[in-house]
Amino acid sequence: MDETVNNPSMKKSFGKSLLYALPMFLITFVFITGGKPDFSDPAGTLAILATFLGMNILYFLMHYTGKTDKFRAIIFIVFALSLSFTLIRNMLEIRHSMSFSQADIVECKIPFCHLVIPMMILPAAFTKSIIFPGTILGGFANISSMAVLWLVATLVLGRGFCSWGCFYGGWDDGFSRLRKKPVIKKISDYWRWMPFAVLLMVAITAALSLTPTYCSWICPFKAVTEFEQVTGMESAAKAGVFISLFLGLVVILPVLTRKRTQCSFLCPLGAMNSLSNKITPFTVKIDKKACNECFKCVDVCPLFALTPEDVKNGKVSIFCSKCGKCVDACSRKAIHYGIKGIPAGSMKKFSRNIFLFVSFLFIAVFSSGAIITVIKSIFNLFI
Amino acid sequence: MKKIKIAAGIFWAILCLLLILVLFPGLNNFSSGISRFPFMKINPNLTGGEAAEQIVMKSCTLVVRKPVFDGLIGERKQGFVQIDWRGNLPEIISDTIDYDLDKKPDFVIRIGRSESSTVLKPLNPKVRKVGISTPTSYGWSARIKIEK
Structure with missing residues (x-):
């Protein structure tokens, strides 16, 4: 089959790519600068410009090269690193420590993150209250803003949030790219259901104890953000769990498997977002007519979202985070971004253009604050 | 279609x-x-509950909060009462607390701020032990575990 006839490349000419990048250029400029650029601080101005230009170059390259994943991964990984840096810096400035104290809990000053959301639902329904010691409105990472951001992103992107919005996912995404070939190749697909078990467990334990149990006992990202001050055996055990899970699931296993193992096997929010893949209009489709069942897409999928059976059936599973790795790997362009309702193999470019615009705009604006803070800190060292 | x-x-x-x-x-x-949604408020198990009584002292204010027994459905048998000291605190805090407002003292609490020591003397059998005792941005807070 002549793939260039039936399966057009997603590449665009330089001029056309510029044209497609122009709306993103203008919108991100307005959103990142707030519409009122302030040039009084040289380091801040340079940081904003660098962030803005860097992001728009990545978006332009997505159109120009027709590839998605490698450019998405750059911003996604930088976002994860920047967020941890920003959070740690913020905590060091406010608390002079990476750990939070009992006073921070008593005063409800803990920054909120989206991983708490699965634990909030049952208590919110039964007790009409939030079981997190943060602020509802105002302050750093308040509950209302984070809930709105997650809600809209999940509605729009489904599990795409896990590859285009989550400020933790970049950690294991980054480590999963360090080796060219995996050391551990065979991992049972059954493990991909594990996050549902974790979701069930933390939802029940959080509801019964009225405390966010995943944050208190499991979350591996406590190791790179904030954790409870070690004051006794219990807090030491917690710190041990956080560090072990971070090293195991975010560093070592991703390096050995080239998979995002924390996202695939542990994250309860990932499980919840998988269900939201049923609502979002954007999806990844398999054109069975064009597919030659080489299963390259199965091999490269970092989230175990594709099995040979899925490919044979022409359906991507609910675990798909729309990262674009399979889309980029398919030489026949049989697997592609799509919109629900549009048959597989049709309107590929249109679907990709809309999906890229929506998902990139979200990550670009959402990540810009943290990235600007980091770049500004780097510039401040020299200016 | x-x-x-x-x-x-x-x-x-x-x-x-x-x-x-x-x-x-x-x-x-x-x-x-x-x-503004009705469920968008922090659970009393985390905030410490509403203030029940404020006692203005020489250099600080003592706030006794309502006991918290909130569970997922109904109330739990075990809960806590939070006491806050706000303002300029003495080096040694020593207060007798009547948390159920029945005009009878329920416990005596003595906090040594410099060594972060807290000693609780229960006067009511419902009072169990010290849960949290910590310096805060406004002074000091203690959560005393109690039974219903």
């Missing part, structure tokens, strides 16, 4: 595009809106 499905898919996708476009400029408004 096929055309209707395609049109519905595209319509939903464009609606999502518009949603993302208004998300960031409207984030403050959306957040304020969502914060």
Whole structure:
């Protein structure tokens, strides 16, 4: 089959790519600068410009090269690193420590993150209250803003949030790219259901104890953000769990498997977002007519979202985070971004253009604050 | 039917595009809106509950909060009462607390701020032990575990 006839490349000419990048250029400029650029601080101005230009170059390259994943991964990984840096810096400035104290809990000053959301639902329904010691409105990472951001992103992107919005996912995404070939190749697909078990467990334990149990006992990202001050055996055990899970699931296993193992096997929010893949209009489709069942897409999928059976059936599973790795790997362009309702193999470019615009705009604006803070800190060292 | 499905898919996708476009400029408004939902308040197990009594002393104010027994459904048998000391605190805090407001003292608490020591003397069998005792930005807070 002549793939260039039936399966057009997603590449665009330089001029056309510029044209497609122009709306993103203008919108991100307005959103990142707030519409009122302030040039009084040289380091801040340079940081904003660098962030803005860097992001728009990545978006332009997505159109120009027709590839998605490698450019998405750059911003996604930088976002994860920047967020941890920003959070740690913020905590060091406010608390002079990476750990939070009992006073921070008593005063409800803990920054909120989206991983708490699965634990909030049952208590919110039964007790009409939030079981997190943060602020509802105002302050750093308040509950209302984070809930709105997650809600809209999940509605729009489904599990795409896990590859285009989550400020933790970049950690294991980054480590999963360090080796060219995996050391551990065979991992049972059954493990991909594990996050549902974790979701069930933390939802029940959080509801019964009225405390966010995943944050208190499991979350591996406590190791790179904030954790409870070690004051006794219990807090030491917690710190041990956080560090072990971070090293195991975010560093070592991703390096050995080239998979995002924390996202695939542990994250309860990932499980919840998988269900939201049923609502979002954007999806990844398999054109069975064009597919030659080489299963390259199965091999490269970092989230175990594709099995040979899925490919044979022409359906991507609910675990798909729309990262674009399979889309980029398919030489026949049989697997592609799509919109629900549009048959597989049709309107590929249109679907990709809309999906890229929506998902990139979200990550670009959402990540810009943290990235600007980091770049500004780097510039401040020299200016 | 096929055309209707395609049109519905595209319509939903464009609606999502518009949603993302208004998300960031409207984030403050959306957040304020969502914060007004009845469940958008922090659980008393974390806030420490509402203030029941305030006693203004020489250099500080003692706030005795309402006991918290809140569970997922109904109340638990075990809970806590939070006491806050606000203002300029003495080096040694020593107070007799009547948390159930029955005019009878329930416990005596003595806090040594410099060595972070807290000694509890229960005067009521419902008073169990010290849960949390910590310096705060406004002074000092202690949570005493109690039974119903």
